[in-house]
Amino acid sequence: MLRAYVKTLRDNAAHARLIWASTTQITVQDKPVEVDPENNPTIAERNVIAARVMQENGIAVDDLYTLMSDKLELAKGDKFHWSPKGVAVQADAVAAMIGDTLWKIAKLADGQGANYDEAKVGTLELPALLTAADGSVIATSKDWTAKRRPEVLELYREHVYGRTPEVSKTKFVVTAIQPAAFGGLATRKLIHVTLPDYPQWQGMDVMLYVPNAAPKPVPVFCGLNFDGNHAASPESDVPLSTRWMRESAVKNIVDHRATEASRGNERHYWQLEMVLKRGHAVATAYYGDLEPDHRDGWKDGLRAVLGKDGANTVWKDGDWGAIGVWSWGLSRMLDYLETESDIDLRKAAVLGHSRLGKTALWSGAQDPRWALVIANNSGEGGGALMRRDFGETTEIITRGYPHWFTPKYKSYAKNAAACPVDQHMLVALMAPRPIYLATAAEDLWSDPRGEFFSGKNAEPVYALFGKSGLGVMEQPAIDQPCGDFIRYHIRAGKHTVSDWDWEQFMTFAERHHAKLSQ
Ligand code: GCU
Numbered sequence: 001m002l003r004a005y006v007k008t009l010r011d012n013a014a015h016a017r018l019i020w021a022s023t024t025q026i027t028v029q030d031k032p033v034e035v036d037p038e039n040n041p042t043i044a045e046r047n048v049i050a051a052r053v054m055q056e057n058g059i060a061v062d063d064l065y066t067l068m069s070d071k072l073e074l075a076k077g078d079k080f081h082w083s084p085k086g087v088a089v090q091a092d093a094v095a096a097m098i099g100d101t102l103w104k105i106a107k108l109a110d111g112q113g114a115n116y117d118e119a120k121v122g123t124l125e126l127p128a129l130l131t132a133a134d135g136s137v138i139a140t141s142k143d144w145t146a147k148r149r150p151e152v153l154e155l156y157r158e159h160v161y162g163r164t165p166e167v168s169k170t171k172f173v174v175t176a177i178q179p180a181a182f183g184g185l186a187t188r189k190l191i192h193v194t195l196p197d198y199p200q201w202q203g204m205d206v207m208l209y210v211p212n213a214a215p216k217p218v219p220v221f222c223g224l225n226f227d228g229n230h231a232a233s234p235e236s237d238v239p240l241s242t243r244w245m246r247e248s249a250v251k252n253i254v255d256h257r258a259t260e261a262s263r264g265n266e267r268h269y270w271q272l273e274m275v276l277k278r279g280h281a282v283a284t285a286y287y288g289d290l291e292p293d294h295r296d297g298w299k300d301g302l303r304a305v306l307g308k309d310g311a312n313t314v315w316k317d318g319d320w321g322a323i324g325v326w327s328w329g330l331s332r333m334l335d336y337l338e339t340e341s342d343i344d345l346r347k348a349a350v351l352g353h354s355r356l357g358k359t360a361l362w363s364g365a366q367d368p369r370w371a372l373v374i375a376n377n378s379g380e381g382g383g384a385l386m387r388r389d390f391g392e393t394t395e396i397i398t399r400g401y402p403h404w405f406t407p408k409y410k411s412y413a414k415n416a417a418a419c420p421v422d423q424h425m426l427v428a429l430m431a432p433r434p435i436y437l438a439t440a441a442e443d444l445w446s447d448p449r450g451e452f453f454s455g456k457n458a459e460p461v462y463a464l465f466g467k468s469g470l471g472v473m474e475q476p477a478i479d480q481p482c483g484d485f486i487r488y489h490i491r492a493g494k495h496t497v498s499d500w501d502w503e504q505f506m507t508f509a510e511r512h513h514a515k516l517s518q
Pocket of ligand 1: 356378379380
């Protein structure tokens, strides 16, 4: 029957893009949090059958059943319907799915559909890593550090991320200390970071957790978060961020502001207890404290504060973009940690996911104090080679997120091959420090294979320092991390940070940290 429906729709509306939404739960009358034991199993079973039929027909599934499974309290209590809040959550998901589909259709219409066919990628010619601008060949780590590295860094400033201005005089004020966070597992501090010379900037709030029982000083993982410190932590006494956030019914962000119900939204990305129990400190801050993440966000962020003409500044090639500002924030976090005797700065890792993975890489490239760099699912503009036409491309990213980069980067939209850098060079800027490129099998948009080849092509620089890289010629199998100073994995699953990813990051950090104490 369902197959016949699909056929009828296809026959009568050949150009329509079909999306199937699964049926939501039937709950018990007047007890919305309970699913109806008699009728609901049929719903679940039919959803599975429908999903199979949709898969056969290449139709996307908007899985509202799964979306609502941990939100049953939003049911209306009449068995079938949802409260206004429940409807809003589903509308949000439906709108996001339609928006995403339209965006992909628009790209297709433009001849810009993302390519997912490896056979169409072809062979690539990458910019030479070990040939200096004057044509000389770089053969020693000394030459790399003194000559070629500064050139590559400068190319990244001019063509990709822009220059980070020098800002002096940062002020740190510890605003709260909770010595018994997570029931005594850790001490939590909140630190307000400001620029006394620029009081217009509202500052950045760093949340630092230090494990109490671990011998001091401890190693630390630092990274920005997407939804505020109150979202990264499950603890209810972390102050709610008051800054601009993207509207989202699912995340309970109303009128662009977090609400009490937004707490813990991002806790799955930050496995705080797990990491603290293994003896690592964690420092994080909301990326929106530095710049709200939308095209005009810079006008309300640090870029306008420091910009020549404030919110009227016209950005030129080589000027910084949002990734530059966010990376700057990570370095200020490190400045603060330099004042913390409980933290071992020789063991400071910067990490980030997705756009914040790109940010971690750029911070790692600019700030040599990062002992380790970890980029999770960082993709285009991050760990993935830009010349590989697979998943997101330079054109797509500069169209969707022009504010992340320096204006010049957009000029490579239709011609990535003309850009004087490619991302193996960004990886090489970390040398000889250990770097981890973590990808996910279902995250083809981020081009996991392109990240492997970035790592692979950065190996010659690590070799100059006598450090081994990936140690394999071919991309490893799923869930099989490989490599020493350049480490890589492709995890089963989607675009996210999983517990398993964290396990790998901690093992990687501990292995490298252990060498320091020897
Ligand atoms: C989009 C964007 C990616 C980015 C990702 C994220 O998908 O195209 O480049 O990494 O968002 O930050 O989640």
